[in-house]
Amino acid sequence: MTNYIKQAFSSLRSQPLVSWVGISGTALAIFMIMAVVMLEEVKTNPFAPESNRDRWLVQRYASITNEAWEGKGEGNGPMSYDMIKKVFYAMETPEAVTATTGGCRQALLSETSGKAFGAKMLDVDHGFWKVMDFSFIDGAPFDKGEFEAGKAVAVLSESTARRLYGTTQAAGRELNINHAPYRVKGVVRDVSTLAPDTYADIWVPYTTTNAADMVWNDHMGILGAIILPKSKADIPEVRKEYTRLMDEYSRGAAINGWKFIQRERPYDQETAVNTPWANVGPDMKSVRKKRYVTWAILLLVPAVNLSSMTHSRLSRRREEIGVRRAFGARRSTILAELFTENLIITVIAGIIGMILSVVFAAYGAESMFEPAAAGGVVNGLTPGMLLSWKTFGLAMLFCFILNLVSASLPAWQASRTDVVNALAGKK
């Protein structure tokens, strides 16, 4: 192996510009692919407080039609409290279930006698704290009893607590939210705007606001739900229970002519982020096709480029290969050596590309990522949100594919070098 590495480096040194071009091309390709992967992964990778994205099931909206509409229309949107209670809260197989208003909304906040300021508020339930993975700095989340009793309690983000009280030790203190008195139940670490299901400055039980009353018929309102199965293996069982409860609920709704259009709900996280519209069902086949075409193009162009470079580099080494063949080296040995040598160069370039993508993501987050929450600004980005073993593995896989595509043909041609012609310097 040491020989391969030495060979790889001396080959790089012999043609510095061509080597630089090759490494830059590979690094650029890996950088682009990693950036594309990160753009998708940041929406699906689990990171606190959305640590359970990999196993949860999401239903943000319901779709409904009525017999009286004679198939000419449908209503789409979040669900009513009644539907949440009868379908989601009635579930027994999941580890936890939560219903929230989906995205945060603006609230007016003030310390009891202080100046009011606007903050992002998310209306949640007690299950929210089980489904999500918040780090409490002070106090604790509100519980089922407090939620059901409509107790005016709130959980604040650490920066909101500091803004209000100058400290994060704020549990038990009083504040006004939308001109109503609340008591701080806990303080949590700030949440990134890239976590759309959790991001807010303040979290309150939706039984203390008007969220449960905002409905446009018995079934449609402003709530969405997330189900957390005990494990990935439990997902089919959870779906089964969901279908049973939904069928039951639909039968009740059918009395007044209502009929639900299911559109394969609830969705896993990947399907949920790729199905943004309530009136259109998921089409993961086309999403994946588009993704693979993008990756293929991002890989193919540099691969052709690198093949050309490798071909040129290897044609310079024809004499060397001829001598080795004359001394009994087998074609397969030469092929393996050239391939490994090229792989080493590709991996070096791959690592550079990956570092570049992380640096770019960290410093260019504002232009690269779309904050899904209503903050409009990307914040709270950590390497842990972007880098996972899966991402790293993908980078290495891309390196391998790039190497395979770019080195195979020239290496195969070089290994088939005719000894006599090669030694005579002929093509």
Added chain:
Amino acid sequence: MKRKLLRQILNEWTSNLWLAIELLIVSVVMWWLCDQLWVSEAVYREPLGFDYSHCYRIEVDELTPQSPDFKQYTDREARIDDFIELMRRLEARPEIEAAGNGVNSYFYNHSNSGIALCIDTLRADGWVVKRLVTPGFIKVFRICGANGETPEQLAEILAKSPSSSFMAPDNMFRNKYGIQSMRDFVGKTFYEDMDSSALTLTATYKPLRYSDFQSMYGNETSVIIPILSKGHMGYINEAVVRVKENMDKDFAERLMLDANDRLRVGNWYISSVDSFDEIRRTFIMGDTQKRINLIAGSLFLLLNIFLGVLGTFWFRTSQRTREIALRVANGATRRDIFRRVVSEGLVILLAVTPIAGVIDWLLTHYELNAFYMGTFFQPIRFFGCIILVVALISFIILIGSCIPAMKAMKISPAEALKTE
């Protein structure tokens, strides 16, 4: 010269084939990216139909029974009267030019209501957004009539309209039926497809786009339905204002200072003030991001071409040192040498362009490119993108082959041929 150049390109066919393949792939992909950007830019430049500058959305909420100040209204009308009073106070502020209300109606907002309108056998196509608004809404967003009516005149028409009426964009039947204007339908009665309720068309206005990245030739359109009676006002969930031109500075902050006293009426209070510049920025962020991605993809491909050309010609120049020296010794000028190196890449690009053109045409034939103004193929767009792509790639080839060409120009014949 030209024959020699072609002969040389043919002699180096294996390495030129790699370059040709790369140029072909990049030409096709670049054409597709260029096509997408072309359409995106064309859509972006279409008139919006409304003016969001100096506009603000004021989030008006109601106290809940949790609040000690909660007022238990004895009748529904008193609640509406308080809301009207809050709007009156807002409109009376010296910095505010106009104020209006709506139900799921403000621009740059995904939460909309839809409506299906028919007349005889004609039915508005696609997704028709129902903008249920007060006359002030028209003045806030400066929506103009199709016959040249000012926003004030259009608002006046809306104020005088019965509640069972609507205003339509002039292009409502344009895409589907080729009916250029809705003016002939003014005064006629339309029917809501779902519940058969009748609505009379009172005026037409210039088309309103859904957002900066949604075309007026697309699937979305909208109609304006008046909110005039107190019965309808109970459903209002939006308040919008237009601020006088020189009074934007700190408007939101100044308004919020009064949020606790002067701008609280009954249960109604103001919880936030957001400028439409910011609302728009957030709303179009996804599309803007898509555009950035397309540009980043194009730059990536061009950089690859640059590296490919640079690497190939650098290597080739090193290999041809003696040949170049011989040509210099035989009287070739440095300019000839430079031109020869640079021309090779350009000739290969010209050779692959017709093949790329055929593939581009196939992409339009199978409807894999951008759809705009009812078609995938617009001759100006198709050929314009090809010309743009060839020009861009030529420029990159020129830069990429410049460095090896300079190297070739510096070759000294005496030095290079001393071993011969």
